[in-house]
Amino acid sequence: MDKRKLKFLLGLMTCAFALSALAPIAAEEETTSDTTQQTTTIQEDQSESNHNEEGDKSSFDHEDLYDITSRYGYDYDENYKPASSIVVDAESGQIIYGDNIDLERDPASLTKVMTAYLVFEAIEKGKISLDTRIVATENDRAISTIPDISNNKIVVGVEYPVRELLSLMLYPSSNVATIMLSHAISDTEANYIEMMNNKAKELGMTKTKFYNASGANISSFRGLYNPEGVEDLNNVTTARDFAILTYYFLKNYPKLLEFTKEPAVTTMEGTEVEETFYTLNYMIPGMKHGYFNVDGIKTGSSPTAQLNHLVTAKHGALRVIEVVMGVGDWWDYITSANYRSQYGNALLEKAYTEFKVETLLKAGEHVVDGQKIKIDKDIQVLTKGDKKPTYKLVGDEIVVENIIPTLTKNIQTNIYKVSKISEEKTTNSDSSKETTNVAVKTFDNESDSGTFIGWLKGLSQYPLLLAGLILTLSVLISGIIMATIQVFKKKD
Numbered sequence: 001m002d003k004r005k006l007k008f009l010l011g012l013m014t015c016a017f018a019l020s021a022l023a024p025i026a027a028e029e030e031t032t033s034d035t036t037q038q039t040t041t042i043q044e045d046q047s048e049s050n051h052n053e054e055g056d057k058s059s060f061d062h063e064d065l066y067d068i069t070s071r072y073g074y075d076y077d078e079n080y081k082p083a084s085s086i087v088v089d090a091e092s093g094q095i096i097y098g099d100n101i102d103l104e105r106d107p108a109s110l111t112k113v114m115t116a117y118l119v120f121e122a123i124e125k126g127k128i129s130l131d132t133r134i135v136a137t138e139n140d141r142a143i144s145t146i147p148d149i150s151n152n153k154i155v156v157g158v159e160y161p162v163r164e165l166l167s168l169m170l171y172p173s174s175n176v177a178t179i180m181l182s183h184a185i186s187d188t189e190a191n192y193i194e195m196m197n198n199k200a201k202e203l204g205m206t207k208t209k210f211y212n213a214s215g216a217n218i219s220s221f222r223g224l225y226n227p228e229g230v231e232d233l234n235n236v237t238t239a240r241d242f243a244i245l246t247y248y249f250l251k252n253y254p255k256l257l258e259f260t261k262e263p264a265v266t267t268m269e270g271t272e273v274e275e276t277f278y279t280l281n282y283m284i285p286g287m288k289h290g291y292f293n294v295d296g297i298k299t300g301s302s303p304t305a306q307l308n309h310l311v312t313a314k315h316g317a318l319r320v321i322e323v324v325m326g327v328g329d330w331w332d333y334i335t336s337a338n339y340r341s342q343y344g345n346a347l348l349e350k351a352y353t354e355f356k357v358e359t360l361l362k363a364g365e366h367v368v369d370g371q372k373i374k375i376d377k378d379i380q381v382l383t384k385g386d387k388k389p390t391y392k393l394v395g396d397e398i399v400v401e402n403i404i405p406t407l408t409k410n411i412q413t414n415i416y417k418v419s420k421i422s423e424e425k426t427t428n429s430d431s432s433k434e435t436t437n438v439a440v441k442t443f444d445n446e447s448d449s450g451t452f453i454g455w456l457k458g459l460s461q462y463p464l465l466l467a468g469l470i471l472t473l474s475v476l477i478s479g480i481i482m483a484t485i486q487v488f489k490k491k492d
Contacts, residue, residue, distance in 0.1 A: 059405045060095040061384075063350075065343060068097075072349040080339035083306070083326025086239040087347050089355075089382050090312060090319040093247050093411035094404040096351050096382075101240040104207055105325045109150070109173045109300035110242055110308050111215035111235050114196050115181060116166060117245065120253040121199075122185040123162075130166075133159035134180050143176040143224045149216045151176050153273050160268070167265050170298060171277040178214040179225055189213070189227035203248050204408045205241035215300055234304055239323040242310055244407050246297065246321045250312065257312070260296035263287050282341040283311055289341035291348055299340075307336045313348055317357035317380065322347055358383050360391060360400065365421065368393040372421040379416050389414075396420055 065085065069076040084100035095101075122128050136158050144154035150173040154160075160168075160180065168177035186192035196210040211233045212218055218225060218232040249256055263286035266276045280299045282289040293313045300308040307327040313320055324344055328336025361379040365372065371393060381389050382404055391400045400414040 061097045062099050063097070065099060065346070068350050069343055069346040072346045072353075074342040074346045074349075075339070076342065076346075077339060080328040080336055080343075082324045082340075082343055084239040085324045085343070085347065086243050086322070087351050088243045088247065088321045088407060089404075090247060090250050090314075090321050091357075091380075092382055092402075092413040093406040093408070094382050094402060095407060096320060096355055096404070097347060098239075101243075102207060102238050103325075104236050104238055105308070106234045106302060106305035107215060107237045107242060107300055107325075108235075108302040108305035108308055109215040110237075110298055110310050111210065111213070111300070112169050112173065112178055113242070113245060113249070113298050113310060114199065114210065115178050115213055116170065116256060116259075117249050117253070118185060118195060118199060119162065119166065119181050120249075120256065124253070128162055128184055130161065130163040132162045132184065134162065134165065134184050135159050136180070139224055140176055140180055143179060143221060144174075146175075146220070146222060146224070149175045149214075149220050152267070152275060152277075155273050158268075158271070158273055163259075164267050166259050167267050168277075170259050171265050171267075171279055172275075173280060173299070175214045175216050175221075182213045189225065190229055193227050193230050200241070200245070203244055204410050205237065205244055208235075208237040208241045210235050215302070215305075234302075239325050240407060242323050243321050246310060246312065246323075247407060247411070249297075250319070250321070257296045260284075260298070263290075280337075281309060281311060282337060283309075283313075283344055289338070289345060291345050294348075301330055301333065301336075303330045306330050307333070307340045309340055309344060311344060315352050318352065318355065318382075320348065320351045322351075355382060355384050357381070358388075360389070361398065368398070373398075373418040374421055375416070375418050393418075 065081060066076050066078075082099070084103040084105060085097070086095065086099070086101045087097040088095055119128070123130065136154050136156055138156050141154045141156050144151045152168045152172050152174040154176055160177075162181065162184065165177045165181050168174040169181065182189065182192045186195055192213055193210055196213065197208075200208040200210065211231055212225075212227070212235060215235060217234055218227065218230065260279075260281075261284070262279070263284050264276060264278045266274065268274050279287060281287065281294070281296075283291045283294045285292055285294065291313060293315045294311050295314070296312045297310050299310075305326065306329060308325045309323075309327075311322045313322070322344060324340060324347075327340040327343065330336070357380050359378050360381045361375055363375050363378050365374050367373070369392070373393065375398070379391075379398060379400070381400055381402070383389070384404065387403050389400050389403050391398050393399075396418055398416040398418055400416070402414050406413070
């Protein structure tokens, strides 16, 4: 046999060996991919659990606030830097930014947001309505005259509708309005404090403890408000916990924003106690540091808390929740309030510039993991730059593997119900419909369909079939080689 014939035979044998080797590799590759994905999911769940308990900084964006404020053109001063801050996607509960989010702080009048939540919950349960009238007592009038706490004018015997008391609580931060609302939904002041703490526990506010209804400690009321058996202490919470409270508030009772979005409000209009109040939230449009899309919620301040704010804003598809705590010095209120707003606006700029909501899967029919499904509503996800989540089909659910952690492991907004259409394989007749034939997929949907590579990729979804095809080809080629050898031997 001459050298040319020998080289030809060796080439054919090499091809056969290569094809045979590919069969187990092709089958193994699919298995390895699935195993990796499962491991990743477990690790992410464990990481999120640790994050939620320990506030692991590495799991979310914690860029220095000075850098953020400077980058977006706002003033900053180290003497007025917030002690803690957090920005959250209000839809998914994912943390856009965080700094000392689990640092325990005095919420001051942010406490009134919990009272507002319980009021809306009582309305939902039918205990009261927005039109329920609460008759002012002599004790209410006396509380309204205490100069050391924020209040409004109260006249004995006047009937105050719940909706007016909500405005009074949220705009001038009236402590007497807060106490009147608490009396409307609880039989005793001590029971009301228990209601607040039970609700905090229910929502997952693990580092929150309430000792009063309004943020002013019990002794501030000069004996006119005295929950029996409750210690005279400042309320305690964290930026994360109040973001959790606001997350559920906006989910359950978005009507709250009707009471917080205006720069000013006139209460008890047309009565002897009519008053007009400007919001203490300088970030509301129309105010000094108005940001064009801020529509809530509450500020708070005290000598122990310094200055806090809890705001929400929406731009495009993205609504965010922002909590800033411990700004400046209560005794230097005006300057501190200005810096509070500047830091707050800078964080909103960061959120809307660096993060966006994108459509992962459009409503309609898709093929995921070889299964034809129907999605009733667009699946939208939070993204940052090139960081894009993947997803997979698990039973009758699309599970999105989020790359941005959530406030708490109890918030699971990454699971979407789908309808399975059939178990039949997709045919060419379905080619006009949008399909996604992968086990784990991002929404970069460039397709190789119609090409040889695309054909191979399609076969890769059926590893056993591919392995069998490759093995068959290798046997066929080996047979051809052996026959060729016999022919050459005869000729030689």
